[in-house]
Amino acid sequence: MLSKKTKYAFHALTYLGKQEKRKPILISEVAEKTKVPKKFLESILLDLKKAGILTSKMGKGGGYYLLKDPEDVKLAEVIRMFNGPIALLPCVSLNYYEPCDECTDEASCGLNKIMLEVRDETLKVVAKKSLKDILNREE
Amino acid sequence: MLSKKTKYAFHALTYLGKQEKRKPILISEVAEKTKVPKKFLESILLDLKKAGILTSKMGKGGGYYLLKDPEDVKLAEVIRMFNGPIALLPCVSLNYYEPCDECTDEASCGLNKIMLEVRDETLKVVAKKSLKDILNREE
DNA sequence: CAAATAGTCTACTAAATCAATAGAATAAGT
């Protein structure tokens, strides 16, 4: 399951994605409308900015807005950022690989091979779908 | 990611799946060979027994052995048992459904619709693959 | 039946992660 933080990130992105382009939106507005605790949301938006997905303007008339094109914000990127690996086991993770403690030989581990297949299938979906797909399905 | 408990469950199942049919194996043997803490493993095996996947014999010459046919032990079943929902959000979970706090109308939520698609794709894989597939890929 | 073997159950504890909050610092506009 996705953490609340990850879910909040998607809600915030969706809200910002629906706005007029390059128009700064207040954190507090996003917080209210998406029902995400404001302080918590702050750090989420900041992370999204550091990732180059959003950007912000400080001071009066400031706020956050989308920098990337919605179709370039893939689900996989957001999930990895806030939720960690897509893979179900560290030993089959592309971005967060770690060897198993108990497994002496990965090549002979059936679980490893199966989970690799699962990861590939999952990745096919989440690396293709993007914020644009979410927006398209909003009423 | 899968919890250690879930991973341990798969390792234990794999070990038991490789044994002679209906031959009881000691918890301590499984613990040693799979490098799972024995006491932790006990509760895992017990859960698998309650689920009808394994069964056990008490007393001397006792132990655990596989009850179900390996191809009937689907990844999805084991994951649900130890790790919880397959879905990424409660509002799209088949077995653990819960409505979102923040979302007033599921039908108009783009995130919901996308995550439903992701769940369906994931399910296609984990509901089809089974312990048999893991065993086939062990050397 | 008694002794040894081996699974079952209840309860607890430590560590890690997640969720949320508070408040000071910094930057920009008027």
Added chain:
DNA sequence: ACTTATTCTATTGATTTAGTAGACTATTTG
């Protein structure tokens, strides 16, 4: 300067995960 708004640091509480301890129950074998 003053106000608005983001940025940064840091701490806290709650929950989940991982692992441990020990008493209890059931079965086999001599």
